Amino acid sequence: MMILCCDCGEPIEPNPTNKCVNCLRASVDITSKILKQGTVNQCKGCKRWLADNKNANSWIECGRESRELLAILLKKIKNSHGLEKNATIVDANFIWTEPHSKRLKVRIKIQQEIQAGAVIEQSMLIEFVEGGGMCNECHRMEAKDFWKCVVQVRQKRCVDREHAKQSQNRRPLKCKKMRFITDPGTFSQPLSSMISRVFLD
Numbered sequence: 235m236m237i238l239c240c241d242c243g244e245p246i247e248p249n250p251t252n253k254c255v256n257c258l259r260a261s262v263d264i265t266s267k268i269l270k271q272g273t274v275n276q277c278k279g280c281k282r283w284l285a286d287n288k289n290a291n292s293w294i295e296c297g298r299e300s301r302e303l304l305a306i307l308l309k310k311i312k313n314s315h316g317l318e319k320n321a322t323i324v325d326a327n328f329i330w331t332e333p334h335s336k337r338l339k340v341r342i343k344i345q346q347e348i349q350a351g352a353v354i355e356q357s358m359l360i361e362f363v364e365g366g367g368m369c370n371e372c373h374r375m376e377a378k379d380f381w382k383c384v385v386q387v388r389q390k391r392c393v394d395r396e397h398a399k400q401s402q403n404r405r406p407l408k409c410k411k412m413r414f415i416t417d418p419g420t421f422s423q424p425l426s427s428m429i430s431r432v433f434l435d
Contacts, residue, residue: 250352258354264346265358269315274307274338275365279372285309293369299328299338307340307362315360321346329359336364 236245241257251258275284282293285306296302308326311317322345329339343357368376 250349258352259356262348262354263356264318264321264344264348264354265356267316267318268311268344268358268360270358270360272307272310272315272360272362273365274310274362275367277369277372278366279368279375282369284367284369291370298333299330303338304328304340307338307360308342310362311340311342311360317344318346324355338362338364 235248237248237252238244239246239254239257240252241261242254244254246254253261275287276282277284277293280293280295282295283303283306285292285294294302294306296306304326308323311323317323323342324345325343327341329341331337331339338361340360340362341357342360343355345353345355347353
């Protein structure tokens with residue numbers, strides 16, 4: 235049994251919207267709330283990509299227009315580009331761009347249920363700008379004469395019982411991580427004074 239589309243009058247199969255595919259696509263746009271542009275950061279030194287902006291240690295090594303990079307961009311689209319919860323990305327692929335353009339274009343196909351039993355699919359293009367940045371490892375290489383160390387301070391063992399009781403009541407010293415950035419002017423102070431300043435302050 236065929237029915238007529240409520241907009242254009244074309245004979246169609248019965249569906250929850252009573253509209254043909256062309257009229258349904260013209261009246262409903264499921265991509266209107268999704269951001270069309272975004273940013274992805276690449277390290278200038280090692281050329282790795284930042285997977286999560288909230289985690290500074292989430293640098294991943296992958297090639298340009300690779301499957302791993304596509305997964306990073308799709309995660310960004312789902313989390314921060316306004317994709318609705320009932321919408322699903324069913325297909326995604328890169329659109330080739332020149333490497334010197336610093337642009338990455340991704341075409342995605344979205345599927346969403348707009349009414350009970352009425353599912354629509356639409357495609358859209360999202361452009362990502364390659365932003366700059368440096369990972370922690372490359373920052374350390376750029377900052378010359380950099381060391382990171384952990385200093386452990388131990389107390390002498392008390393032989394006397396009275397001294398032992400007193401030592402038990404004392405608050406134990408806590409170890410702290412220290413960073414030393416060498417400078418020709420900083421070697422005038424002995425290391426003991428630097429350690430005492432850190433632990434006794």
